[in-house]
Each structure stands twice: as structure tokens, then as C-alpha cells.
Amino acid sequence: MSKRLDVLKTYKIYINGQFVRSESGHYLTLTNKSGEQLANICRSTRKDFRQAMVAARGAQGGWSGKTAYNRGQILYRMAEILEGRRAQFIHELSLEGASAKKAEAEVDAAIDRLVYFAGWCDKYQQIFSSVNPVQSAHFNFSTPEPTGVVSIIAEEKSSLIGLVSMIAPVIAGGNTCVVLAGQRNAMSACSFTEVIHSSDVPSGVINVLTGLKSELISHMSSHMDINAIFYTDSDTDSKKLIQENASLNIKRVVFEETDDWMDERHENPYIILDFQEIKTTWHPVSV
Amino acid sequence: MARTKTDQPKLNFDGLWDYDPAPESSDAISIKDQYDLFIGGEFVAPSKEGRYFDTINPSTEERIASVAEATTQDVDIAVKSARKAYDKYWSKLTGKDRAKYIFRIARLIQERAREFAIIESMDGGKPIRESRDVDIPLVAAHFFYNAGWADKLQYAFPGRQPKPLGVAGQIIPWNFPLLMLAWKIAPALAGGNTVVLKPAETTPLTALKFAELIQDADLPPGVVNIVTGAGATGSALVNHPDVNKVAFTGSTNVGRIIQKSLAGTDKKYTLELGGKAANIIFEDAAIDQAVEGIVNGIFFNQGHVCCAGSRLLVQEGVADEVYRKLTDRIETLVVGDPLDKNTDIGAINSKAQLDRISTFIEKGIAEGGEVHQSSCSVPDKGYWCKPTLFKNVSQSHSIVQNEIFGPVLAIQTFRTPAEAVEKANNTPYGLSGGVWTDKGSKIFKITSKLRAGVIWANTFNKFDPTSPFGGYKESGVGREGGLHGLLPYIKL
Numbered sequence: 001m002s003k004r005l006d007v008l009k010t011y012k013i014y015i016n017g018q019f020v021r022s023e024s025g026h027y028l029t030l031t032n033k034s035g036e037q038l039a040n041i042c043r044s045t046r047k048d049f050r051q052a053m054v055a056a057r058g059a060q061g062g063w064s065g066k067t068a069y070n071r072g073q074i075l076y077r078m079a080e081i082l083e084g085r086r087a088q089f090i091h092e093l094s095l096e097g098a099s100a101k102k103a104e105a106e107v108d109a110a111i112d113r114l115v116y117f118a119g120w121c122d123k124y125q126q127i128f129s130s131v132n133p134v135q136s137a138h139f140n141f142s143t144p145e146p147t148g149v150v151s152i153i154a155e156e157k158s159s160l161i162g163l164v165s166m167i168a169p170v171i172a173g174g175n176t177c178v179v180l181a182g183q184r185n186a187m188s189a190c191s192f193t194e195v196i197h198s199s200d201v202p203s204g205v206i207n208v209l210t211g212l213k214s215e216l217i218s219h220m221s222s223h224m225d226i227n228a229i230f231y232t233d234s235d236t237d238s239k240k241l242i243q244e245n246a247s248l249n250i251k252r253v254v255f256e257e258t259d260d261w262m263d264e265r266h267e268n269p270y271i272i273l274d275f276q277e278i279k280t281t282w283h284p285v286s287v
Numbered sequence: 288m289a290r291t292k293t294d295q296p297k298l299n300f301d302g303l304w305d306y307d308p309a310p311e312s313s314d315a316i317s318i319k320d321q322y323d324l325f326i327g328g329e330f331v332a333p334s335k336e337g338r339y340f341d342t343i344n345p346s347t348e349e350r351i352a353s354v355a356e357a358t359t360q361d362v363d364i365a366v367k368s369a370r371k372a373y374d375k376y377w378s379k380l381t382g383k384d385r386a387k388y389i390f391r392i393a394r395l396i397q398e399r400a401r402e403f404a405i406i407e408s409m410d411g412g413k414p415i416r417e418s419r420d421v422d423i424p425l426v427a428a429h430f431f432y433n434a435g436w437a438d439k440l441q442y443a444f445p446g447r448q449p450k451p452l453g454v455a456g457q458i459i460p461w462n463f464p465l466l467m468l469a470w471k472i473a474p475a476l477a478g479g480n481t482v483v484l485k486p487a488e489t490t491p492l493t494a495l496k497f498a499e500l501i502q503d504a505d506l507p508p509g510v511v512n513i514v515t516g517a518g519a520t521g522s523a524l525v526n527h528p529d530v531n532k533v534a535f536t537g538s539t540n541v542g543r544i545i546q547k548s549l550a551g552t553d554k555k556y557t558l559e560l561g562g563k564a565a566n567i568i569f570e571d572a573a574i575d576q577a578v579e580g581i582v583n584g585i586f587f588n589q590g591h592v593c594c595a596g597s598r599l600l601v602q603e604g605v606a607d608e609v610y611r612k613l614t615d616r617i618e619t620l621v622v623g624d625p626l627d628k629n630t631d632i633g634a635i636n637s638k639a640q641l642d643r644i645s646t647f648i649e650k651g652i653a654e655g656g657e658v659h660q661s662s663c664s665v666p667d668k669g670y671w672c673k674p675t676l677f678k679n680v681s682q683s684h685s686i687v688q689n690e691i692f693g694p695v696l697a698i699q700t701f702r703t704p705a706e707a708v709e710k711a712n713n714t715p716y717g718l719s720g721g722v723w724t725d726k727g728s729k730i731f732k733i734t735s736k737l738r739a740g741v742i743w744a745n746t747f748n749k750f751d752p753t754s755p756f757g758g759y760k761e762s763g764v765g766r767e768g769g770l771h772g773l774l775p776y777i778k779l
Contacts (some may be wrong), residue, residue: 243550
């Protein structure tokens with residue numbers, strides 16, 4: 001009996017709930033440490049980003065309009081699905097260069113982080129809300145609302161745990177996002193979109209592109225319908241460019257520097273708050 | 288006899304509405320002829336190339352005093368003084384002692400409230416009724432509220448040990464000079480920071496009087512520094528490498544420049560920028576109250592309010608009634624001497640601002656808007672603008688899209704709640720909004736749909752130190768006031 005011929009996977013980007021190729025038809029080749037080819041990935045363009053942006057904006061009202069309880073269940077569902085595909089991700093992370101032990105620890109941490117933020121979906125509002133004792137006869141309260149659409153630029157070296165740690169607090173808070181995956185880990189990032197796809201996450205809530213950061217960073221930070229940018233890259237030129245572009249329409253800029261996404265300090269509700277707007281409402285108290 | 292809608296009584300103002308002058312005396316206040324910079328607890332002359340500029344009374348066009356223009360070198364000295372005060376005194380104090388200093392400031396302001404109110408009205412043009420009853424009481428309240436946080440910050444941020452940021456550089460506008468100073472300085476000090484503050488060039492006097500009060504309060508030298516000047520002084524402050532945090536209130540355009548110039552630095556920042564708030568009147572609203580709310584929304588402080596209700600959205604069924612009542616009501620507004628206790632609308636803050644407002648009014652007319660102004664008289668000298676209404680305007684008109692910062696209201700109509708929300712949200716701004724209806728559930732639906740940071744339901748232009756304030760979208764970043772207003776001055 002002859003050896004079975006492997007079925008190779010086509011790694012696609014994920015826009016509006018669909019697995020698509022870049023409109024450009026351009027690709028990048030991923031190799032492992034010893035230079036062997038692992039896969040071809042999409043080299044996304046400005047147009048791909050714009051399409052993803054339109055999808056994210058379209059999905060924003062629906063996602064933030066879901067009940068907090070429902071959003072929590074969907075994030076938890078992502079954790080469940082990822083748990084079920086643990087072996088696949090360990091395999092892909094290993095191909096991308098992680099040791100078996102590290103790959104395993106990382107997948108476990110990613111699952112646990114999703115569970116962690118799933119639990120925050122219906123709680124951060126209580127932590128960050130207030131009823132304000134104003135002097136006049138008004139009932140006055142402040143509550144968080146999602147900022148809107150967020151550009152997430154994952155770090156080159158960040159892996160599955162980095163990707164999950166950036167996406168989870170953004171969507172837990174009712175925002176939608178367009179994510180540029182780290183190039184080196186594009187395979188596991190693309191596979192993560194399959195987890196998203198099968199977890200009841202509505203189309204357009206999370207859109208994931210692969211490609212060259214140098215080609216996309218400017219568009220992802222300057223687009224006038226983006227409300228916030230989340231990035232982790234500490235290289236000074238990128239930081240400056242992102243912040244300068246943010247000023248075009250007063251985008252919120254959130255920078256999370258880390259050398260270890262596994263660290264528990266990345267588990268806290270203040271990251272959710274970074275992507276919230278506080279709304280204060282005044283009601284007269286009278287008959 | 289039952290009255291039909293067309294048969295309603297019309298208010299008659301002929302001769303019945305004249306008030307005798309009731310000016311607040313300015314005899315008891317003291318203003319020096321010339322003010323230096325307040326750095327390190329002392330008034331110091333600006334460095335060599337420095338010069339002085341006049342601050343004038345916009346209701347008389349007369350000079351009140353001259354004020355130093357801080358150079359880059361002066362700003363550097365002020366920041367160094369704030370850093371030294373941070374290292375040497377302020378960061379070493381317990382929260383309890385910081386609190387006591389801030390409480391002391393609050394009390395001193397209450398003691399000297401009338402003096403501050405008069406100078407505020409002289410220097411900025413706002414009616415004494417507002418500076419006396421709104422601005423200055425709120426200033427004292429802001430210090431009093433924030434004082435109590437200084438030793439309780441760990442309760443504001445669960446799971447964290449809050450730390451101060453260091454030196455805060457703060458730039459404030461001319462519409463609420465001392466109140467904006469309080470919004471900036473009170474939370475900064477409570478959070479354990481020291482400050483360098485630049486008041487607006489047309490309204491520096493109350494900040495300088497506040498500097499005297501800081502001396503009276505015996506605050507450690509350099510904890511609060513006041514540098515006067517214009518744009519160049521502000522720019523020097525924003526770009527000073529030893530400033531840890533920048534807080535700015537002003538126009539969106541300047542906010543954009545500041546955000547851009549902070550790119551590549553690790554400075555934290557808050558921006559309170561422009562607005563173009565929609566005041567939405569539904570058919571089931573209490574119309575007379577709504578009319579009062581509209582008037583307060585756009586004519587409070589001459590419309591020099593970033594959260595002013597400068598767009599009126601009226602549901603079609605009541606549009607004629609609201610317009611009729613509104614035109615009647617603005618006839619009763621007294622425009623004139625800011626120090627007169629009967630004055631409703633004072634002087635426009637500066638010649639430059641009056642020109643800007645006039646340009647927008649001309650543009651509104653040129654673009655086809657139907658203009659209506661109160662028939663009131665205005666004084667010969669000084670900068671004045673009559674209450675102005677515009678009908679027949681649509682979403683694309685410049686007076687609907689742009690912040691005018693004056694007593695000019697753009698009136699549009701709508702049919703459905705969805706249309707009202709769509710129109711209200713259709714600007715780059717998102718600072719405030721108003722909703723008028725007697726139906727509670729409708730209030731909650733509409734207020735939750737408006738993309739703005741402060742929403743008034745059946746009221747407008749209310750402020751309180753416990754109530755967070757700040758914008759969505761291009762109206763700014765961060766909140767001031769309340770528990771949420773502490774966060775911008777804290778390292779978590």
C-alpha cells in the first residue's frame with residue numbers, strides 16, 4: 001500500500017466571516033528555521049484592509065448590541081473550540097519554531113485567556129460604572145460603551161497567545177476589529193480564524209489579515225473610520241507613525257509593551273477599559 | 288372660550304421688560320497693573336527676550352492689565368520648578384496631607400468667591416450671574432471633591448496601587464477660565480502630580496489671582512506654576528521633554544496638533560475638544576421646559592461652550608410651536624454689560640472670536656439658511672452678538688457641521704427617532720447631546736444611541752465635580768471630573 005499523499009492547507013485571510021485570498025493575488029512564503037517552505041500566505045493590501053474595515057464597521061452595532069451575557073458565551077465558545085483543536089495548534093506552533101513544550105503551554109494559555117476575558121464580558125461595566133452624587137436634583141450615572149472599530153497590529157514575534165491577548169479584551173468590550181497577524185506566526189493566526197468562524201462570532205467582528213507590516217501599518221493607523229489602534233511594537237519609528245496618524249481623527253492609541261504575553265499581568269479589566277468610552281447621562285429627579 | 292393653536296396669546300414686550308441697571312460693583316477687587324509669571328511659588332519676570340501683553344475687557348475694549356508672555360526658557364524654568372517640587376515635596380507628602388492642602392484651596396476660593404466672579408466677568412465677558420452662580424461655586428466644589436480622593440485612590444482603582452505620573456503640563460481655554468483651571472489642577476494634585484498651567488491669552492487674570500491664593504494656602508513652592516502666553520508658550524509646554532502628562536482643553540484642530548506632536552513620546556494625554564451637540568425635541572416633550580433647555584443649551588455663556596446645544600433637532604409635529612416659542616423667548620434675553628445682574632448674554636470673548644462668529648453667520652445666510660435674530664439693542668463699545676437662530680439648514684451646511692462657539696443655533700426637523708439619532712450622530716464630534724421627551728423608555732433608548740460623552744435628558748448644560756465629562760470621536764480623549772477623571776493623572 002502506498003503512503004498516503006498529504007492534503008496541504010491553503011492559508012487564507014478572514015474578512016467578514018469569509019476565508020478569502022488577498023484581492024491582489026500576491027503572496028508571501030513562510031519558511032521554518034532551516035529554510036524549508038511551510039506555506040504560502042496572503043500578502044494583504046490596502047484594499048483588503050478597507051474591505052475588512054467596512055465589515056468591522058458593519059458588524060459593530062450588532063456586536064455591541066448583543067447582551068453582555070451572550071458576548072461572554074461566544075468568547076467562552078471560542079475557548080471551547082480552541083481546546084478541541086489543541087493538537088492542531090500545538091503542531092502548527094511547532095512548525096513555526098516553538099518547542100513542543102512551549103507550544104503546548106502557549107495553546108493552554110491562549111485557551112485560558114479566552115476563558116478569562118469571557119468572564120469579564122458582563123462584569124467590567126459594573127466595575128467601571130458609577131452613580132454620581134451631583135449637587136442638583138438629577139440622577140446622574142456613567143457607563144462604559146465600546147469605542148468602535150479597532151485596528152490591532154500584532155507584534156512580529158507575537159504568537160497565538162499574543163494574538164488572543166490583543167483580540168479578547170477588544171471584543172469582550174463590544175468593539176469590532178481588523179487584525180494584522182504577526183508574519184512569522186501567520187499559519188497559527190490563520191488557523192485561529194477557523195476557531196473564530198466556528199464559535200458563533202458574528203461575521204465582521206474579527207477580521208484577520210496577513211502580510212507585511214511595513215505595507216499596512218500606515219493604512220491601519222490613518223483610516224478615518226477607525227476609532228482606536230492597539231499595538232505592541234516598541235520600535236520607535238512605528239510608534240511615532242501610528243501616533244501621528246492617530247491624530248488625523250483623534251483615534252485612541254493603546255500601546256501594550258511586553259516581552260511575555262503569557263504573563264498574568266495581561267489579564268486585567270483595565271485593558272478592556274482602554275477601548276471604552278465613558279458616557280454620562282443626566283436625568284432630572286422630579287414629579 | 289377654547290383657544291385654537293393659531294389663536295394663542297402673543298407675548299408683548301413693549302416697554303414692560305426694561306430693567307434698571309444693576310451693576311455689580313468692582314470697587315472691592317484688586318488687579319495689579321502688570322503680572323509676572325508664577326514659578327516656584329514666586330511671581331517672576333519673564334526671561335530676557337520675554338515681553339508683556341495686554342488683557343482687555345471685551346465689554347469695553349479697555350485694557351485691564353498687562354501680563355507676561357512666557358518664553359520657551361520660562362516654560363523650562365517652570366517645568367524644572369514643578370519637577371523639583373514633585374521630587375522634593377509633593378511626592379513625599381502623605382495622601383492625607385495632600386488632601387488637606389487641596390481642601391484649603393477650596394475654602395480660600397469660597398472666601399474670595401465674589402472677587403473671582405467679578406474678575407472673571409471683566410476679563411472674559413461672561414454675565415456675573417453665571418460667573419457668580421455657576422463658575423466659581425463649581426471651582427470650589429471641584430477642589431473640595433478632588434481633595435478627598437488624595438488619600439483614597441486605592442479604592443478608585445480596584446486591584447491596583449495607583450501612582451502619580453509626575454509633572455503635568457496643562458493648557459486651558461478662555462470660555463470658563465477658572466473652572467477649567469480647577470478641572471485641570473484639582474485632579475492632578477489629588478493624584479500626586481505637580482503642574483505647570485497655561486491659561487488662555489485673553490483670560491489670564493483669574494489664574495494669576497489663583498496663584499496669589501496658592502501663596503496664601505502655603506502650598507510648597509513649585510507644586511503649582513502658572514505661565515501666561517499664547518500658542519508658542521503652550522507649544523513649549525507640550526513639547527517639554529520633562530513633562531509626563533499633557534492635558535488640553537480647546538479646539539479640535541489644536542488638539543490634533545498636540546496629539547501629533549506627542550507622537551513618539553511616552554507622555555500621557557487627555558484632550559477635551561470641540562463639539563456640535565444636538566438637542567433633540569420629541570413631540571411628547573414638555574415644550575415650555577424644552578424651550579428653556581434650548582435657550583440654556585445655546586445661549587449659556589454666549590454659546591462659548593464646547594458642549595453647547597448648537598444644533599436643534601425638532602420633531603415635525605411641534606416644530607412650528609417650538610420655533611414660535613423660541614423666537615418669543617429670545618426677545619426677553621438681555622444682552623449687555625457682563626457685570627449687570629440682569630444680563631443674560633454678556634460680551635463675546637474677543638474681537639477674533641466675534642469675527643469668527645460673524646463669518647459663520649454670513650456663511651449660513653449665503654448657503655441659504657433663514658436667519659432670525661433677537662431685536663435687542665447692544666452697547667456701542669465692546670464685542671456683541673445677538674441671539675441668532677437659523678432655519679432651513681441641512682446636514683451639509685457649514686453652520687450645522689462646524690463648531691461656531693457663539694450664540695448661533697441651527698434648527699433642523701426630523702420625523703422618526705431613527706432619523707433624529709442619525710442626524711445627531713452625523714458629525715465628527717461626539718461631546719454632548721440633549722433629549723427631550725416625557726417618555727422614560729424613549730429617553731433611555733435615544734440616550735444609549737447617541738455617540739457622545741455627556742447626555743442631558745430633559746435638561747442641558749449641567750455640570751458637577753462628581754460627574755465625568757469628555758468626548759467620543761473627535762471631541763477628545765479621556766474624561767475630566769468624577770472618579771473617571773482621576774485616571775488620566777494616575778499610573779496604574
